[in-house]
Amino acid sequence: MRSESNNPRIVYMGTPEFAVPPLKALIKEGYEIVGVVTVADKPAGRGRNLKESAVKKCARKHDLNVLQPLNLKNDEFIAALKALNADLFIVVAFRMLPEAVWSIPPFGTFNLHGSLLPKYRGAAPIHWAIINGETKSGLTTFLLDHKIDTGGTLLQIEQNIQPGTTTGTLYTELMALGPDLVLRTAKGLLEGNLKPVSQNDNNASHAPK
Template structure:
């Protein structure tokens, strides 16, 4: 069960390993783009190209869907980047249902673990497989793999690095559950942290942060949803050595570089997205700018 690109490599690995996959479950096709044409999920494209049966329920508790799911007689369900499952679904297979999660649980339970690892400036993250239970991301952990976070990495870049680690972890988890060698380990709830979904309400550039923290927020919200302020989304930045604090936030051009000055200091803007336009590097933005200092408020 899965939807975005993150779920494709594990599916391909399972196919290549020779496992019998009676069906792949993903979201319904959705209209996208200017023409509003129906777009298939990345997982559906992969499944169809490999001749696999695809189920696209709009209601995971629908009786017909549950009946069809039972008829598959699957020993194990695997979830990668999918929505929350009702108990009637995740409790169905004899070996249970496990999920591939983008953090080292119990750290960053929730919808955006990769984003928050970058936002918080973590240097280590990883992947976890765990058994589903009644609460989100709280089930017993099965396997984990650590992965370093390089300086200056965006969420999109870290996503792609973690995506390459998923197949091996999924295959090892399946093998361990099938052979009975994997025993779920209860999570320490006292060490749990949360990674809530990001949206417009919590993605505005937070000018109460230090320059280092502000850079991490910008990197953590790239590529989506983007860290916005005024008429811009700030997509990539770095800490600069020459600070020029400003009482009110401004964009400033100096020696062909673009800076965001604000009460706590300055950061250099590397990539920016004006409203209604595409992402552009600082040089391209400066070339179209008619002033050396642009107020943001």
């Protein structure tokens, strides 16, 4: 069941800087972010001090509830997610989720991926687009399923790749496009106006890390 409040409840999952702008956009739009899931703090630098993910830093600035599970299949973690009574889960640059997680919310779980799926499924789509000399890239939102980046697509946005574009440049360009696509996808799913379209596996390519 959807939460009683008219304000949709969202759990957001992500780790690097790429995932920060969509989170900020959701907060600004007024969605109730009831939980932010990110990786555990990791030792870094000479002093081996614990380093927080970019998403955790953003979440703490906005006083959001942060969860940092070591095991995504952990019963206590899954129970904690269910207790948040979220309408929708949104994933940007995180980890592959088990069905016990992505099947929880009534409106599903969608992911923002850095390619025009079904091209460049996998962990490094931006790198492989540059390596292979593509002239066009983009972003795709899709519903999670049992395999990696194979779920029904929801929305896409294209980005031309100019001569001389580097991986870093394309990363920055796509990062700037992410918030709008995430907002439009969330709105469409929550209002029932957006339906997934099956990917054509014959057109698929892969982007391993």
